Structures are given as structure tokens and as C-alpha cells.
Amino acid sequence: MNSLKEEILYFFRLGVHAADPNSLFEDFWEDHSLLQETFHTSKKNLFVFSVGKAAYPMAMSFVHDFPIKNGYILTKYGHLPTEKQIIQEDSIWKYREASHPILDQNSIDHSNEVLNLLKQLGKNDRLVVLLSGGASSLFEIPIEGYSLIDMISIQKRLLNSGKFIHEINLERKKSSKVKGGKLLSELNSELEVYTFVISDVIGDDPYTIGSGPTYPSENYFILGNLTKSIQTIIHKAKQLGYQTKCISDTWTGSVEETSYLIEKEFLSAIESNTKQMVLIGGELVCPVNGNGVGGRNQELALRITILLEKHQVNRNWMFLSAGTDGTDGPTDAAGGVVTNNTIALMKEKKWDPIVQLEDSNSYPILKDVNALVMTGPTGTNVNDILILLVEGSES
Structure with missing residues (x-):
């Protein structure tokens, strides 16, 4: 390397690569071979909902090991490959983008769309939720009485406050229909749900990561962190x-x-x-x-x-x-x-x-x-x- 700048950028890229979903899933399955076998042998239909800034690579990493019936990817604008932004869906996947760090109308529209799909799943299906940072603004359905303008105002105030992320997400949950485990209450009680997470939260608090839409849950796994x-x-x-x-x-x-x-x-x-x-x-x-x-x-x-x-x-x-x-x-x-x-x-x-x-x-x-x-x-x-x-x- 010829300069300090080249070296420091190299070190940063090295750290980013260590948290790549492919690397994290590879390490995870090595340590959870029994769970991996369960996924391979299950006769249930597999549906993947991947949400967050790492939604697309997480989804592609997961399906590298397991065939799925259908999947839904919800990520930040500009975080899908160009061709997926144009196509938006194929025979298996729906590709959607919305705003981050402040939600927009697409956040709510896409969240309602995927929730309606998830509500159709039952005891013969298995849902895999892939969660990464950014999910809190991307996946949002306000409770009755809150408009999009209200939600934007709340998020701007919280993000500019200098509060810690767990404090911000605690406040977000109060006006949300899907945060803080509420997503699970919207789904069929006989549906198997597994959640795999890349943590962007210090301490890996599952209540805080993505505002915890599927937590508490016994099938909740953190793939990696910093x-x-x-x-x-x-x-x-x-x-x-x-x-x-x-x-x-x-x-x-x-x-x-x-x-x-x-x-x-x-x-x-x-x-x-x-x-x-x-x-x-x-x-x-x-x-x-x-x-x-x-x-x-x-x-x-x-x-x-x-x-x-x-x-x-x-x-x-x-x-x-x-x-x-x-x-x-x-x-x-x-x-x-x-x-x-x-x-x-x-x-x-x-x-x-x-x-x-x-x-x-x-x-x-x-x-x-x-x-x-x-x-x-x-x-x-x-x-x-x-x-x-x-x-x-x-x-």
C-alpha cells in the first residue's frame, strides 16, 4: 500500500466484508447443523420476508442454501440491483424499496402489502424473517389515529434528539402496528416463524433491532454483529x-x-x-x-x-x-x-x-x-x- 489513506480504507473495507451476509450465514450454519438439517428436510412451504438495508444480500445468501416458494424484499432506495428496481417482481420474489431513515408512503404501502401476504400463511408454511438495520423506518404500519405526517414528525424529532437507538425504537413502538412483537400477533398462530438477524444494535437487544417485529420468539437467531x-x-x-x-x-x-x-x-x-x-x-x-x-x-x-x-x-x-x-x-x-x-x-x-x-x-x-x-x-x-x-x- 502506498499511503495511510489507502491503508485506512482497506481496514474499513475489511471490517465491512467480515460482516457480509454470505460469511455470516456460512459461519452460522457450521454452528447450527441440526437447524440446517431441519430446514432441508421440512415439507412445509418456505416464505422469506427480508427487510432492512441488507435485505437483498441476506435473502440471496439464505436461498443459496434453501429453495423457497415465495419471498418479499423490502429495502432502502438504491439498495436493490438496478435490474430489480426495474422489474420489481418475478416468479418468486417481490422487490420493494422505501425511505430511510425517515419513512414515506411507500414504507406504509409496502408494509401493508407484505402483511396481507403473510396473513395468508398457515400451518403448512414456514416463515423466515431476515432482519437488518433500517427495518424500523422501512417496515411500518401506524396504529389507528396516526397519519403518515404524524409518523414522519415523530421520527424526525426522535432522530434529531441525540437519544440512543433503544430509546428511539421504544418510542416508535407506541404508534406502530407491527413493532415490538406485534407482527406475530397479526399472523396465524399455527405458522412457524424463524428470524435471522444482522445486529446493528449495541448489546444485540432483540427488542431494539429493527424495533423487534418478531420478538419475543424462541426461533430468533443473531447471525453477527460488530x-x-x-x-x-x-x-x-x-x-x-x-x-x-x-x-x-x-x-x-x-x-x-x-x-x-x-x-x-x-x-x-x-x-x-x-x-x-x-x-x-x-x-x-x-x-x-x-x-x-x-x-x-x-x-x-x-x-x-x-x-x-x-x-x-x-x-x-x-x-x-x-x-x-x-x-x-x-x-x-x-x-x-x-x-x-x-x-x-x-x-x-x-x-x-x-x-x-x-x-x-x-x-x-x-x-x-x-x-x-x-x-x-x-x-x-x-x-x-x-x-x-x-x-x-x-x-
């Missing part, structure tokens, strides 16, 4: 000669708190002559204080470039903060990646980083200095990965 991604990055970094330090793989700090922690770790890292990696996995909390455009990872990157400017060191460094789903907030970026000269580039282009930070406007300023992480939809979703790299002094 831990595997973090371990994979650490393993490779050590092979490449980095001295590594993992702060946490369940981090839930605010962007402000996290930025000061990274600054502290940076000052510690430069005391060593060897090249250093500091790694954090988790989900940042980021209240929206202005009218700008950005996301929690982009704001953290902007904060880091402001904080580290005052530390004049003869060492190259690079910091990345990005979401493993490829989407940071309501933007098309996964996050931000900044380095020694980022702040100088911003000022050269007549930006005031502090003013942009105060307006929650991290996206335009990072874009203008080529400091966005752009991946497109990754096919998985296991929270955020934060990486700080510091070159060795001998470099």
Missing part, C-alpha cells in the same frame, strides 16, 4: 506491523465525548516510535444542532480535524469514522476520513470548520476537500467503525 469486524481488522493490522489498541467494540459515546477521547489516544500514540492503530466500534450519538447536512461519522471526522490541528507533530496520521452500511445519516456518504493537512485545505477553500460544525454541516465541507468515505450500499449493517492510524517515527 465484534467479528473489529477482530478481523485487528488481526490484519498486527500482521502489517501496527501496534493496536481497541478501546471498545460496544461504544455508545457522543461525537463530542468521542472526539476528546481520540485526541487523548492520539497524544498517547505519538509517544511510541512504532506505527499505531487505535480502533473503536459502536454507534455514536449525535444531536443535530443546526440546519446543515451531515451525519454522526462525518461530524466526528470534522471535530477530529479541528482538535488535532493544534498538535504540531512530525508524524503523519489519518482518522476515519464510517458506518458499515455505507450510509451516514441522510447522506450518500459512509462517513469521513481526515489527516494532517485536511484543516489547511478547508481554510484554503475559505471554509470555517467551527462555523460548519456549529451548523451540523459536515457533509459539504468534507466533500469539498475530498474527505468523504463513499462506498455505496455495502450489503450489511453492523454500526460504526472508527480508526486512527499514526505512522512510525522512522517513516
Whole structure:
């Protein structure tokens, strides 16, 4: 590799790949061979409902092992292959897209469509629900008395509040007909239901992941979370000669708190002559204080470039903060990646980083200095990965 930026992006992609549905299902079936055999030998008709930002790759990974009768995929706009966006359905699958992180009319229309299909299933059928991050806004039917406008208002208020995801989803359940296990109550009591999940929730709380439409349930399985991604990055970094330090793989700090922690770790890292990696996995909390455009990872990157400017060191460094789903907030970026000269580039282009930070406007300023992480939809979703790299002094 020729640069720190190439290395840091490589590490991030490595972490994302470790949470790929194909990899996660392969590992899962190795550990659950009896359940796998049950699916192979069952005479029941198999129906798959896959919902979330990883809905399409999860569905394709599942049917690689098991033939199904019918299936329904509900995912975020732009997360289906182009041809599926055009065709929308074939002899087996219905392909649908809706809005995230704020629901829209398609969210409700598609949710009613799939619910009507699921209600037709009975004792001779088996339903497999494949759940990933983003399902809370994609799969939604309001209870009586709540309109689409009401639901949009509620979701915007919650998402801008800076609350933790379990608090947000707890509030969402109050106005929903399908969240918090309510989907199960809508279905035939004789229908077998299995749920397989890629967790984007710290602690893997099944009540919180996708707002838990099929929980509680005894047939509920978590395929993977952020831990595997973090371990994979650490393993490779050590092979490449980095001295590594993992702060946490369940981090839930605010962007402000996290930025000061990274600054502290940076000052510690430069005391060593060897090249250093500091790694954090988790989900940042980021209240929206202005009218700008950005996301929690982009704001953290902007904060880091402001904080580290005052530390004049003869060492190259690079910091990345990005979401493993490829989407940071309501933007098309996964996050931000900044380095020694980022702040100088911003000022050269007549930006005031502090003013942009105060307006929650991290996206335009990072874009203008080529400091966005752009991946497109990754096919998985296991929270955020934060990486700080510091070159060795001998470099």
C-alpha cells in the first residue's frame, strides 16, 4: 500500500466484508447443523420476508442454501440491483424499496402489502424473517389515529434528539402496528416463524433491532454483529506491523465525548516510535444542532480535524469514522476520513470548520476537500467503525 489513506480504507473495507451476509450465514450454519438439517428436510412451504438495508444480500445468501416458494424484499432506495428496481417482481420474489431513515408512503404501502401476504400463511408454511438495520423506518404500519405526517414528525424529532437507538425504537413502538412483537400477533398462530438477524444494535437487544417485529420468539437467531469486524481488522493490522489498541467494540459515546477521547489516544500514540492503530466500534450519538447536512461519522471526522490541528507533530496520521452500511445519516456518504493537512485545505477553500460544525454541516465541507468515505450500499449493517492510524517515527 502506498499511503495511510489507502491503508485506512482497506481496514474499513475489511471490517465491512467480515460482516457480509454470505460469511455470516456460512459461519452460522457450521454452528447450527441440526437447524440446517431441519430446514432441508421440512415439507412445509418456505416464505422469506427480508427487510432492512441488507435485505437483498441476506435473502440471496439464505436461498443459496434453501429453495423457497415465495419471498418479499423490502429495502432502502438504491439498495436493490438496478435490474430489480426495474422489474420489481418475478416468479418468486417481490422487490420493494422505501425511505430511510425517515419513512414515506411507500414504507406504509409496502408494509401493508407484505402483511396481507403473510396473513395468508398457515400451518403448512414456514416463515423466515431476515432482519437488518433500517427495518424500523422501512417496515411500518401506524396504529389507528396516526397519519403518515404524524409518523414522519415523530421520527424526525426522535432522530434529531441525540437519544440512543433503544430509546428511539421504544418510542416508535407506541404508534406502530407491527413493532415490538406485534407482527406475530397479526399472523396465524399455527405458522412457524424463524428470524435471522444482522445486529446493528449495541448489546444485540432483540427488542431494539429493527424495533423487534418478531420478538419475543424462541426461533430468533443473531447471525453477527460488530465484534467479528473489529477482530478481523485487528488481526490484519498486527500482521502489517501496527501496534493496536481497541478501546471498545460496544461504544455508545457522543461525537463530542468521542472526539476528546481520540485526541487523548492520539497524544498517547505519538509517544511510541512504532506505527499505531487505535480502533473503536459502536454507534455514536449525535444531536443535530443546526440546519446543515451531515451525519454522526462525518461530524466526528470534522471535530477530529479541528482538535488535532493544534498538535504540531512530525508524524503523519489519518482518522476515519464510517458506518458499515455505507450510509451516514441522510447522506450518500459512509462517513469521513481526515489527516494532517485536511484543516489547511478547508481554510484554503475559505471554509470555517467551527462555523460548519456549529451548523451540523459536515457533509459539504468534507466533500469539498475530498474527505468523504463513499462506498455505496455495502450489503450489511453492523454500526460504526472508527480508526486512527499514526505512522512510525522512522517513516
